[in-house]
Amino acid sequence: MVRTTRRSVLEALGVGGAAAVAGCAANAPTAADTERQRTAMEQNAKPTVDRVAADPTDIPGPIQRSTPTTVDVTLRPEEVTAEIEDGVTFDYMTYNGQVPGPFIRVRKGDTVDLTFENPSGNALPHNVDFHAVAGPGGGAEATMTAPGETARLRFKATYPGAYIYHCAVPNLDMHISAGMFGIILVEPEEGMPAVDHELYLGQHEIYTDKEAGESGKHRFDMQAMKREEPTYVVMNGEQYALTPDGHGTAATVSTGDTVRTYFVTGGPNLTSSFHPIGNVWEELYPEGSLTTRPETHVQTKPVAPGSTTIATMSFPVPGNFKLVDHALSRVARKGCMAIVTAEGEERPDIFDPNPEQ
Ligand SMILES: [Cu+2]
Incomplete structure (x- = not known):
C-alpha cells in the first residue's frame, strides 16, 4: 500500500486527506461535489448486470472453531448499472456486485485481514467503515481508495454482535443509497444457537x-x-x-x-x-x-x-x-x-x- 500516492490521487479527486472522511462536519460535501460525483458515475462506462440483489442464503456457515484465527476478506466497490424493477435502470454502487454486500462471518478474537480493491474502471473513491472495528472511522480512512488503488486493513474483532459496514466517503448518504452497506457477524466465543x-x-x-x-x-x-x-x-x-x-x-x-x-x-x-x-x-x-x-x-x-x-x-x-x-x-x-x-x-x-x- 503506497499511502502517499493514494492520498495524492484522492486529493486530485477533491477528497484527499484525513478530513475527507465522513464525520468531519467542516468537510460536508457541497451540492456541487455531489453533482460532480453523479456526473462522473453516469459518464463512466460501467458493466450492466442482471442482478444486484444478494442471495439471501449466501451466508458462511456457523463457526465451529474454538480458537481465534485470521480471516482474509476482500471487498471490491463495484459500480454497476442494473434494474431496480423491470425496465427501470439505476447506477448502483455495491460491495462485490451485490446489495447488501457480502456477509462476513468471524468469531470474537479473530483478526480480519481486509484487502480493499477499488477497481480501475470505477469513477469514484470508496472506502468501508465497519461498526465491528474498534479504531478511528471503523477503518474508513485506512481504506479510502481512488479507482485503481488497493488498501489493506487488519483489525481484531474484539466484541461480538451483528454489525453494519458501509461506505463512509464524504457523500456517504449517496453511496449508501446506491447500495454500499452489508453485515459483519462476530460470533461470540460459544457460537450461535443452532437453527435450520x-x-x-x-x-x-x-x-x-x-x-x-x-x-x-x-x-x-x-x-x-x-x-x-x-x-x-x-x-x-x-x-x-x-x-x-x-x-x-x-x-x-x-x-x-x-x-x-x-x-x-x-x-x-x-x-x-x-x-x-x-x-x-x-x-x-x-x-x-x-x-x-x-x-x-x-x-x-x-x-x-x-x-x-x-x-x-x-x-x-x-x-x-x-x-x-x-x-x-x-x-x-x-x-x-x-x-x-x-x-x-x-x-x-x-x-x-x-x-x-
Ligand atoms: Cu462508496
Whole structure:
C-alpha cells in the first residue's frame, strides 16, 4: 500500500486527506461535489448486470472453531448499472456486485485481514467503515481508495454482535443509497444457537428523479434524498427482489423449521419497522447485540439506519410469509418485501381458513 500516492490521487479527486472522511462536519460535501460525483458515475462506462440483489442464503456457515484465527476478506466497490424493477435502470454502487454486500462471518478474537480493491474502471473513491472495528472511522480512512488503488486493513474483532459496514466517503448518504452497506457477524466465543436456516436481508432507500415504475434510466436525486423522500424502499437492492415477482422467494422451508434472519438497515435515512406478516419474531437480538438477552415474541422491531437485528421465527403452518417494513406504504408502493415459503401439513387446529359451521 503506497499511502502517499493514494492520498495524492484522492486529493486530485477533491477528497484527499484525513478530513475527507465522513464525520468531519467542516468537510460536508457541497451540492456541487455531489453533482460532480453523479456526473462522473453516469459518464463512466460501467458493466450492466442482471442482478444486484444478494442471495439471501449466501451466508458462511456457523463457526465451529474454538480458537481465534485470521480471516482474509476482500471487498471490491463495484459500480454497476442494473434494474431496480423491470425496465427501470439505476447506477448502483455495491460491495462485490451485490446489495447488501457480502456477509462476513468471524468469531470474537479473530483478526480480519481486509484487502480493499477499488477497481480501475470505477469513477469514484470508496472506502468501508465497519461498526465491528474498534479504531478511528471503523477503518474508513485506512481504506479510502481512488479507482485503481488497493488498501489493506487488519483489525481484531474484539466484541461480538451483528454489525453494519458501509461506505463512509464524504457523500456517504449517496453511496449508501446506491447500495454500499452489508453485515459483519462476530460470533461470540460459544457460537450461535443452532437453527435450520439462516437468511440475510438488507433494507435501504433509493432516491431517483422519476416516479416508481416510470420506465427508463433513473438518475440519483440529491434533493429527494435531502428531503428523505425515496422513490423506492427495497430489500436486497431491488423492488420485491425476493418474491416471485423478482428473483424468487427468499427461501422455501418446512413447517416447524427455525429460520434466523440477519437484517441490516442501510438507510441512509429511514428506520425499518421489521415485521413478519402472519408470524412473530420468536427470539430477537435487538440492535444485533449478542451480549444482550434476546427478546421474545416480538411483532415489529424498529431497526434504525446503521443498525441490525437478528430475528428467529418458525412456521407452525404452511404458506407464504411476507417480511416487511410495517411502514406499509413502503411495501405497497415502494417495493419493500421479501417472502419465505413454508411447506408442510396443514394444521387446522392452529389455523383454519374454512371452519365447518
Ligand atoms: Cu462508496
